[in-house]
Amino acid sequence: MFNNLKEKLGGIKSSLGNVLERQDKNNSDKIEQIEPAVDETKDELLKESKKQKSKKAKSESVGIGKKAKALLIDREFIIDDKKLEEPLWDLEMALLESDVALQVTEEIVEYVKTQLKGSRLKIRQNKADVVEQTLREALINVLSVEKLDFDEFIENANKPVTIAFVGVNGTGKTTTISKITNYLQNRGFSVVMAAADTFRAGAIDQLERHADNLGTKLIKHQEGGDPAAVVFDAVEYAKARKKDVVLADTAGRMHTNINLMDQMKKICRVAPPDLVIFVDEAIAGNDAVERANIFNRTVPINGTILTKADADSKGGAAISIAHTTGKPILFLGVGQEYDDIIKFDPEWLVDRLFE
Numbered sequence: 001m002f003n004n005l006k007e008k009l010g011g012i013k014s015s016l017g018n019v020l021e022r023q024d025k026n027n028s029d030k031i032e033q034i035e036p037a038v039d040e041t042k043d044e045l046l047k048e049s050k051k052q053k054s055k056k057a058k059s060e061s062v063g064i065g066k067k068a069k070a071l072l073i074d075r076e077f078i079i080d081d082k083k084l085e086e087p088l089w090d091l092e093m094a095l096l097e098s099d100v101a102l103q104v105t106e107e108i109v110e111y112v113k114t115q116l117k118g119s120r121l122k123i124r125q126n127k128a129d130v131v132e133q134t135l136r137e138a139l140i141n142v143l144s145v146e147k148l149d150f151d152e153f154i155e156n157a158n159k160p161v162t163i164a165f166v167g168v169n170g171t172g173k174t175t176t177i178s179k180i181t182n183y184l185q186n187r188g189f190s191v192v193m194a195a196a197d198t199f200r201a202g203a204i205d206q207l208e209r210h211a212d213n214l215g216t217k218l219i220k221h222q223e224g225g226d227p228a229a230v231v232f233d234a235v236e237y238a239k240a241r242k243k244d245v246v247l248a249d250t251a252g253r254m255h256t257n258i259n260l261m262d263q264m265k266k267i268c269r270v271a272p273p274d275l276v277i278f279v280d281e282a283i284a285g286n287d288a289v290e291r292a293n294i295f296n297r298t299v300p301i302n303g304t305i306l307t308k309a310d311a312d313s314k315g316g317a318a319i320s321i322a323h324t325t326g327k328p329i330l331f332l333g334v335g336q337e338y339d340d341i342i343k344f345d346p347e348w349l350v351d352r353l354f355e
Contacts, residue, residue: 001312001334001352002312002313002314002315003313005094005314005315005319008094008097011090012087012091012094013131015090016088016131017127017131019084019086021127023083078118079119091108092106095319099286099314099315099317100319101316103323104319107141107142108138108139111134111141112134112138115137132354139319139349140350142320142322142323143322143323144346145325146328148303148327148330150303150330150343151343153275159238159243160239160243160246161244161246161275162231162235162271162273163180163245163246163247163274163275164196164248164250164267164268165250165279165305166264166278166279166295166299168280168291169200169252171280171284171307172279172333173197173249173250173279174197175210175333175336176279176331176333176341177193178207178210179333179338180305180331181211181214181247184245185216189245190242191214191216191243191244191245192234192243193210193211193217193218193234194218194230194231194233194235194247194249195208195221196248197249197250198221198222198223198224198230199263200252213338214338219234227250227251227267228267228269228270228271230248231246231267234271248267248273250263250264261298264298265298268299276302277305278295278296278303278305279306281306281312282311282312282318283308285317286316288306288321289320289325292321293325301325301327303328303329304327305332305333306318306321306329306331307332309334309342310334328344329344331343
């Protein structure tokens with residue numbers, strides 16, 4: 001999973017770490033050359049560092065006195081901004097090649113640049129660790145958006161909780177619904193499925209097979225029926241029998257299909273869902289991010305589930321989609337079995353990228 005991005009980040013960690021190590025060595029050599037005179041010059045260096053507080057010293061350039069004080073007295077060196085330009089460019093290219101959205105790429109690079117530019121590092125401090133920590137923070141920063149703990153939401157919400165799954169055709173919505181059904185039932189929640197995809201031939205039969213496998217009640221109408229009526233009936237059934245959750249499959253649709261988009265809006269009016277979850281493939285990269293934005297502007301969505309994450313070597317959608325929509329990734333689909341779903345956590349993803 002995300003092996004391509006993992007490899008590229010490892011290369012950036014190494015190259016940027018080497019840049020800092022070379023700067024460290026150069027400064028270490030300087031210390032050895034001038035250390036005998038340090039005691040005699042400390043007072044002068046301290047006076048010089050005070051002068052740096054003048055207006056002139058407040059400019060972007062780092063004065064010689066400041067560098068010398070950091071080096072000789074504090075045993076630190078100040079990172080040379082110019083040395084960062086090439087590895088930061090490499091970082092930007094690595095992220096873009098991994099299908100990370102341009103805006104997200106720019107924010108990650110800018111964060112790393114801001115954290116390292118002109119900062120002070122201890123002589124002989126492990127530079128690779130510094131780089132990794134900075135990259136981790138940059139990634140966590142773009143992944144951490146509006147928090148929604150799926151389990152807590154289901155536990156605390158009024159029952160039945162109604163969840164509508166939306167997205168384009170062929171991205172795994174129906175399979176994802178079956179996985180979420182299994183996930184919830186394993187945690188003690190009762191589930192009703194609503195076959196509200198009355199548009200696609202075979203969609204009702206497909207969901208019915210999953211319902212039979214999982215021992216779950218399925219509410220369905222005839223093919224071509226009113227999807228909003230299906231969801232409404234499922235909610236009424238759940239209320240009457242005190243079921244916990246209604247999971248509604250909906251027809252795959254593009255924003256250009258006015259009729260299907262109107263159907264989605266009608267579902268939201270007739271049987272307002274507590275959550276609208278966008279489903280798309282992790283391997284779709286920037287296309288998935290753009291589609292999520294379109295649905296978020298239309299419905300809007302509360303979160304995302306990315307399918308086929310186990311087949312995604314780039315990781316661009318996983319890095320970008322939460323930041324661009326402002327809505328969290330809830331789960332990753334990682335296979336075809338009912339248990340092949342992982343509750344998403346930003347730190348878990350970042351750990352995987354640097355393991």
